[in-house]
Amino acid sequence: MTYADWFREDRLPHIYCVGCGNGTVINCTLSAVDQMGWEKEETVFVSGIGCSSRAPGYIVTDSLHTTHGRAIAFATGIKMANPDLRVIVFTGDGDLAAIGGNHFIHACRRNIDLTVVCMNNMIYGMTGGQGSPTTPPGALSTTTPYGSGEAAFDLCGLAAAAGANYVARYTSYHVKELTRAVRGGLENPGFSFIEALVQCPTNYGRRNKFRQVMDQIEYFKSHALLVQKADRMREEGKKIPDDMIIIGILARRNRPALGVRK
């Protein structure tokens, strides 16, 4: 069996724009699920509202397309009702960080046995490119036409501080590493949070000097810094440039998890 068996062939091609990274993240997640050897009947995909949240509609398993920001709340309900189900949440940055922020931190605090894959495109892509909490400082969007003046949200730092068992960040360029990170999250009991930075050529890239799809992927490639190297640079007293994206497995611990059968 390959990851392609998990797609609903009749629904493809999907509605994502040309070069959207969400499709890549779906590939990586399904590949990791496939490597785990799970049955389609015991896996549930949950999502909220947004570009990323259309993903479960292309997957053959049971899925829930829920209200904006409440994907984790619905997933908690599924997990508590039937702890035998494997629950995976697809969510976007506007869904998770903006409107569902409290659900997110409390799911981390409770340490429910979920795997949350956040496709962070740094903008509200579906509604026309408004600035989101993760829009980097200085980036242009329709609501920040002179450049975003606010600091961006560090979702991985938030999850690790709130008590998630497994926190990782990769980009849509690092497909093999992302697959491995999602697999680690699926294996790990407790709340696993994987942030995948994705390119949004339609609404983010064209306003921020990434005219081609490849430009933003090249940016991810050149600005990614592995967490071990970042730690080493800090020890040596070197300064890490502000625009670097720290990737890798950022937290892995063994707090008692909720929703796991004893």
Add this chain to the structure above:
Amino acid sequence: MRLVIDERRCKGCNLCTLVCPYRIFRPGTTANRRGVIVPELDRPERCANCRLQRLYGRTLCGVCQMICPDQAISWEEEGACEPVKVAIEY
């Protein structure tokens, strides 16, 4: 095994041209019936996965397949064919 691009799914983002270590994918030149400029394959028999997937029993590189946002790249079985000499670049 043979590398194929599904023209019904490809949207022409050219991400595959960026990641292939053998540079098998090249940006296309002509639009197809749907108006999508699908990448061209430059000697696809050089692909490591095409040659060695059967021998190793697993997908070897597969980065193009994973990064393709539209699930358009796959390997399909080939029928019987006469052996041809292939120059492999390292």
